[in-house]
Amino acid sequence: MDAWFGIDIGGTSVKTALVDSQGTILVQQSFDTGDNRGENFIAVRIAQVLSELKDKLTKNGQDNLEVRGAGVGIPGFLDLDTGMVAEAVNLGWVNVPFQRMLEDQIGIPVSMENDANLAALGEAFAGAGAGHRVVLCATVGTGIGGGIVVDGVLHRGVNGMAGEIGHLVVQREGGVPCNCGHNGCLETLASATAIVRTAREQQAKGKLPQDTPIIEAKDVFDLADSGHATARQVIADAAEWLGYGLSLAAITLNPDVIVIGGGVSKANERFLVPMQRAFERYSLSRVSEVAHVRAATLSNDAGVIGAARLAQQQALA
Ligand SMILES: [Zn+2]
Structure with missing residues (x-):
């Protein structure tokens, strides 16, 4: 079964989930960024969480899963042509090539988008806008x-x-x-x-x-x-x-x-x-x-579901 890795980076925490092709969360996990908001720390930690999420599913007997792509929501201004985060004030990031950094860490294609846009995409796909x-x-x-x-x-x-x-x-x-x-x-x-x-x-x-x-x-x-x-x-x-x-x-x-x-x-x-x-x-x-x-209707999950949906759309495009 295909699954998609949704990531929602906020000012104080990072939410992640593996989501199926219908927008249902299979398993999810969050971590606090605290004062440690550096792009390297976050990219490495996301990769660790991805393998932890896969382990959880395997333990539940769901080991036939292929994670085909990831989407990440970022609170800031992005340049999608270059995969750069131009500025994310709450994270203290300026000109960070986060798309490539995350792809290097997790080894699957990464799509990036503004967090508010992904919340909208999540609600439109699987929430009140469906x-x-x-x-x-x-x-x-x-x-x-x-x-x-x-x-x-x-x-x-x-x-x-x-x-x-x-x-x-x-x-x-x-x-x-x-x-x-x-x-x-x-x-x-x-x-x-x-x-x-x-x-x-x-x-x-x-x-x-x-x-x-x-x-x-x-x-x-x-x-x-x-x-x-x-x-x-x-x-x-x-x-x-x-x-x-x-x-x-x-x-x-x-x-x-x-x-x-x-x-x-x-x-x-x-x-x-x-x-x-x-x-x-x-x-x-x-x-x-x-x-x-x-x-x-999706509350705090709208961002990760929207991120997973974006990854799915990019893979099919
Ligand atoms: Zn204003």
């Missing part, structure tokens, strides 16, 4: 990542920037600085980080309890659930901005599904429902009528 033609994914976390999959294939744009909806400048004046260098980007208004920042501002004004630490978005959702109107308003505002941003993306793409990932996607009544209402209000009705809004 069976849909034009899939727009938005992952709401520290920032807002995005990806577009059309007829099963990732739409990258000419240099991999397609679907970066977190950096739609939606507030033209007076916006908060974004780490991309602009002000008023969608992710400064609708990400989990934005929810925390706005809630803390309200707390400083005395509009939220002083004795409740607000560390993550969940703290704001908890305050909303316990009846604090200001917390509800902070969340409703973020949902409104996301719905507006998605309406801009949707008129360009005319998707049949919009998949929302990240922690906020679990808050259906508090976040997804008002977001969808805003989306419909700002969209052309013929666009919103066909665009189903769904919560992501």
